[in-house]
Amino acid sequence: MRKLAAATIFVVTCATGLQAQGLREVPQRFMYVQPLGLVLGLGQVGAEFAVGRSTSIEVGGIGVYSREDGVEIFGGGPGIGVRKYLSGAELSGFVVGGRLDGVWLRGDNRDADSRFLGVGGLRSQESSMYLGVGLLMGFRMVSTSGFLIEPSISYEYLAGPRPLVPGSQDLQELLGLSGGIAFGWAW
Secondary structure: OHHHHHHHHHHHHHHOOOOHHHOOOOOOEEEEEEHHHHHOOEEEEEEEEEOOOOEEEEEEEEEEEEEEOOEEEEEEEEEEEEEEEOOOOOOOEEEEEEEEEEEEEEEEOOOOOHHHHOOOOOOOEEEEEEEEEEEEEEEEEEOOOOEEEEEEEEEEEEEOOOOOOOOOHHHHHOOOEEEEEEEEEEO
8 A cells, every 4th residue: 555655646746747838739628547546436437528718528437346344336337527627727737526427336245244234134136226426626737748647536425225235334335435546638
């Protein structure tokens, strides 16, 4: 974990000098992936398109994976969102955003200890559709070549059945908060 944290700090520190001012024109489209969020339960991938000087719309997907005490929750789905950049006339710098996702989750508690479940015979696999409502705060850095790095913190509330499977209530409550670094390309 220390090596991952050190590498993350190094990349963010080195990229601060790579702002988009060197580009011939301000990018209007971005592709990104945020895989590090899966460590905390939620990862994202998407495409973003400018709709104004400092506003964009993103279309993408969310992936969910979490496991604790033999209970596993995983799934994903598509979403759409809006982002507002607070640094002026270009789509870089400090960003806040919101999104809506349709998420199909599957829960599995077959590996859970019966003492953890509280009831011996309730081992099951279930799946259900959830509505995800997310908020994001981050800082986007765009290099002169178009490479982007975006450290961010986000929260995604998944509205749907609780618990998905017996024993998953606590695991579902911990799924929302996520942090990570998105990597991508602007054009």
